[in-house]
Amino acid sequence: MQNKKDFNKNHRMLTLLTWAFIFLVWFIITRFNLVSHLIVPSPGEVIQTFIAIVKDGYNGISLWEHLGISMLRLLIASALAIVTAVPLGLFSGYFSKVGAVVDSIVQFYRPLPPLAYYVVLILWLGIGESSKVTLLYLAAFAPIYIACVAAVANIRVEYLLSAKSLGASGKDLFFQIVFPACLPDIFTSIRTAVGVAYTTLVSAEMIAATSGLGWMVIDASRYLKSSVIFVGIIIMGITGVLIDQGLKALEKKIVFWKGYQ
Known part of the structure; x- marks a missing residue:
């Protein structure tokens, strides 16, 4: 073997x-x-464009600033989604009354295309960072919440009954049994949510933005700058992989018992 x-x-x-x-x-x-170079630029063109953007930036803004702005938006939205969706999802799965209040709201907006409610967010929050971060937050929230609810439902009843028979309180059950048992699914959902938020980033930067990787790709598409589009897509793909690998490494360190419970 x-x-x-x-x-x-x-x-x-x-x-x-x-x-x-x-x-x-x-x-x-x-x-x-x-294929026409306007549609598919050569690897050499993409490398030259990348070097030029690294040296001179794009639209007067350095590549690292574009990257930093996008990553900051993604980080803030993902962090907010984690600190709100994890407890709400666990509580909704553990307490049916909480689920009755929250679940229908999440299930209502989850299937909606991001651009459908982005217009409403702009009307409410303006065209600044608030509407963009909120859009990414909503995109990341649903996968984490749903995974947490499902994770609680999948906990073996014997674990809870055994803990109760040993005198565990409701608080002990939640923090010593429910939360640790759900951690593997929580990390998996976070990886999924960050990926969904990253794909939504382009939508968030399409409207009333002047910086960010998503905006750079959209702006380049208006002028058929295919090499810039490829540079932006490749950078987003590489950073996405690095973020996912970082989350996997963190999961391996924290959820060391995964696969053995």
Whole structure:
């Protein structure tokens, strides 16, 4: 049977080969002009554009400022979603009356496209940072909340009954049994929520924004600057992967018992 070390090595090799194949296809398409460069720029053009943006910025704003602004919006919204959705989700799953109040509201707005209610947020909060952060917050809130409710429902009843038989109070049950048992699902939902919020970032920066990675991509699309679009997409993809890997590392450190409960 293949051991874990060999499995991880093979997994990494397959990943590298996959991306090598993607870049090879990209190079062939642009090298032989199978598609217009206005639609698909060559790898060389994208690299040159990246170097130019790093040196001179885009629209008078440095690349790091665009990246920093987007990451700040994402960080604030995700942090707010975590500190509100986790307790509300756990309480809704544990206390049916709380669920009766909160659940229908979340289920109502969850399927709505972000741009549908973004217009309303702008009317209420203006075109500044508040409406953008709120949009990202709402996008991140629902996945965490729903996962927390489901995680509570999936806790084995024997755990709760055993704790009660040993004299555990309601507070002890929640903090010593419910919360630890839900942590693996909470971290998984946070990773999902950050990804959803990141995809919503483009929508948030489409309207009345002058900075951010999403805005940079949208602005470049208006002038058919495909190499800038590719630079923005690649940066967002790489930062998204780095954020997810960071969350996985944090999960491994905190939820060390995952897979063994």
